[in-house]
Amino acid sequence: MSLAVQIRQPGGPEQLQIVDVPVGEPGPGEVRIRHHAVGLNFIDVYHRTGLYPLPLPATIGMEGAGVVEAVGPGVAHLAVGDRAAYAGQPPGSYCERRVMPAQCVCKLPDGIGFETGAAMMLKGLTAQYLLKKVRPVEGLEPGDHVLFHAAAGGVGLIACQWASHLGLQLIGTAGTDAKCQRALANGAAHAINYHTEDFAARVREITGDKGVKVVYDSVGKDTWDKSLDCLRPFGLMASFGNASGPVPPFSPAILGAKGSLYVTRQTLFTHIATRESTQAMADDLFAVVLSGAVKIHLDQRYPLAEVQQAHRDLEARKTTGCTILTL
Ligand code: NDP
Numbered sequence: 254m255s256l257a258v259q260i261r262q263p264g265g266p267e268q269l270q271i272v273d274v275p276v277g278e279p280g281p282g283e284v285r286i287r288h289h290a291v292g293l294n295f296i297d298v299y300h301r302t303g304l305y306p307l308p309l310p311a312t313i314g315m316e317g318a319g320v321v322e323a324v325g326p327g328v329a330h331l332a333v334g335d336r337a338a339y340a341g342q343p344p345g346s347y348c349e350r351r352v353m354p355a356q357c358v359c360k361l362p363d364g365i366g367f368e369t370g371a372a373m374m375l376k377g378l379t380a381q382y383l384l385k386k387v388r389p390v391e392g393l394e395p396g397d398h399v400l401f402h403a404a405a406g407g408v409g410l411i412a413c414q415w416a417s418h419l420g421l422q423l424i425g426t427a428g429t430d431a432k433c434q435r436a437l438a439n440g441a442a443h444a445i446n447y448h449t450e451d452f453a454a455r456v457r458e459i460t461g462d463k464g465v466k467v468v469y470d471s472v473g474k475d476t477w478d479k480s481l482d483c484l485r486p487f488g489l490m491a492s493f494g495n496a497s498g499p500v501p502p503f504s505p506a507i508l509g510a511k512g513s514l515y516v517t518r519q520t521l522f523t524h525i526a527t528r529e530s531t532q533a534m535a536d537d538l539f540a541v542v543l544s545g546a547v548k549i550h551l552d553q554r555y556p557l558a559e560v561q562q563a564h565r566d567l568e569a570r571k572t573t574g575c576t577i578l579t580l
Pocket residue numbers: 293294295296375376379403404405406407408409426427428429432471472475493494495496497498519520521522567568569570571572573574
């Protein structure tokens with residue numbers, strides 16, 4: 254048996270209830286993991302509210318780290334006793350132990366602790382593909398300006414550091430001056446408080462009216478329109494989240510009017526659909542973390558029993574960097 258956080262119906266944080274669930278043996282291609290820590294991500298909020306519907310009842314959570322307890326037939330890359338971490342589908346990481354597909358589970362290097370492993374996989378792999386795989390047609394070179402919204406958040410603080418490591422001039426946005434300072438301290442070249450400043454005007458000013466080559470937008474509804482005004486001709490709008498709500502429908506004609514822009518909507522799960530791609534991206538992430546180029550800021554820890562408060566704080570924009578649930 255295992256303690257697990259389940260929802261029986263979509264709704265507020267009060268829907269998150271701790272229950273006891275049976276845990277079986279892994280089948281072909283599966284492993285059983287005993288978690289040491291579990292990562293909290295904004296996608297968990299979308300699952301809880303029903304924005305991304307799940308079959309119910311559901312244990313939510315997409316990220317964790319722990320020890321491999323059992324290995325099913327056909328799994329060659331993991332053995333019983335391995336330290337491991339993962340981000341991936343299906344949801345179900347808010348628990349002590351679980352059986353899950355081995356495909357997305359990676360061995361955790363000795364130099365990375367369980368709590369850091371649990372905090373960094375989903376956010377770090379997301380920063381990896383956004384900065385290294387999603388490309389504007391005109392390419393991305395050291396010195397280029399990019400705009401990254403919610404730059405002091407979990408994905409954001411990793412992206413600030415990684416972009417700086419790649420030589421990019423990342424302009425970060427955040428909702429308070431303190432969060433802007435946090436982005437600057439982590440490699441952002443500029444930071445804009447989008448509650449007190451017109452971020453499109455500031456981006457134009459910073460870039461000498463040229464605009465940026467890429468906008469990475471996980472805020473969605475509230476930032477969409479102005480973000481298009483931040484792009485230079487042929488620039489790329491990389492939408493990857495909806496923290497303020499889904500992007501409303503729009504006419505493609507607007508992209509022509511604003512400079513023959515490109516739009517893409519990305520999800521990590523396409524990028525980690527195979528064992529090979531997952532491992533290659535994880536190796537890249539482990540390398541920047543082990544080298545110290547990217548530090549994982551574990552700013553909030555909550556015991557599993559306080560999961561409702563963890564969700565309240567994440568949605569109320571009270572968190573910065575990464576958050577874990579401890580077991
Ligand atoms: P964060 O730690 O970044 O938390 C979300 C942040 O969004 C808040 O701290 C807040 O920062 C900002 N925000 C803006 N508007 C709102 C609002 N109305 N309500 C709440 N927050 C708001 O979360 P994560 O690091 O877990 O994820 C960041 C984003 O990336 C999320 O939108 C998530 O869904 C997305 N994501 C997408 C993936 C993909 O592959 N598509 C994978 C991983 C994450 P501030 O106060 O500074 O505005």
